[in-house]
Amino acid sequence: MKSDITRYQVRCIVEECNWRLRIVKVANSYYFQIRRFNHEHTCSNEARFLHQRQASARVIGEHIKEKFHDHRSYKTEEIIQDIHKEFGISCNYHKGYRAKHIALDEVQGTPVDSYQILPSYL
Template sequence: MPLLLYTWENLLTDIGQEFPNISEFHDVCKYAMEHHFEYVFIKNENYQDMKEITFICGANINVHKRASKQLIANLVKSKLDDTPRYKPREMIKDIARDYGIERPYLKAWRGKEIAITEFRGTEEDAYNRLPAYLNHLLKTNPGSHVAMQKRSDNKFRRVFISLIASTYGFKNGNRPIIFLDGTHLKARCHGTLLAAISIDSEDQMFPLAYSIVDAKDYDNLFWFLENLNSGIGMDRPIIFISDRQIGLGDNGSNMF
């Protein structure tokens, strides 16, 4: 599907046209790239109010230099909304096909990161909203078990989540087997994801609880198991299966 939007075709209406905001100006830039116009700034009184721009028609104008990472983000934003797994290499091919512009992989990757940030906000914003998310989760899933701790500098340390539906399913339909594992997160803020998985009656994986911690160490693993014990409250023997990294298996047998 072409990245060009039909609404851009009506953006240029008259000589001396003014643009009320930076967003509309970016749309005009996309239109210029699609139709091979070059544009020159005449006046910019305020960055948020792009006042006057001169467009020069040309059949073979090189518009590659105009394709900044911000403009790439604007070009692919709508498709990213529909296709979250839209890859930079696919972006490069689509932009080359629709605009005749070739951009390096790094520029496309940065453009994608900008677009994702504009959609979802930064990772720091997400962590700041975490307490509100946990409160909402408890209101909508009463009986669930959540816990969060911060470091002494008020930065995030760890969070634990186990939904009541998972606990109920484990107690009433699953085998008393829990698989414990962890994996490093590749996001910019890093951290480690710890997970407790059970097996349902059809031999399918059944998520029981998960935790995001700042490091995969003994203290965080013990904290995870402590909250897991509080969340499921089992009074029957449980079989734990893990790779036993950092004493994970021993902690489980001692805790339960």
């Protein structure tokens, strides 16, 4: 809410929530002191984190693995666009890349699995 070199005030992102923190600088020192702290959120977790919707690379990989059965050249950029269109989730390139390889491992198996199967063919 407010901050400068002598005070710092924050509140929950949900305006109706009662969670607040106010700290002030102790005179002639580098220390701050908590003056007021209401640690109880009166809002739900969903309301607090709605603007930060995310999914792990594993969840994305599980969702897109079916697309690798038909569309083998599913590019990372396409994964990022599709996840954003379907779920409104922002996904960076690195997470999209990891999701792609998780999905490929689910469909094709991992290189380690293939190496363990190799002796049975010999």
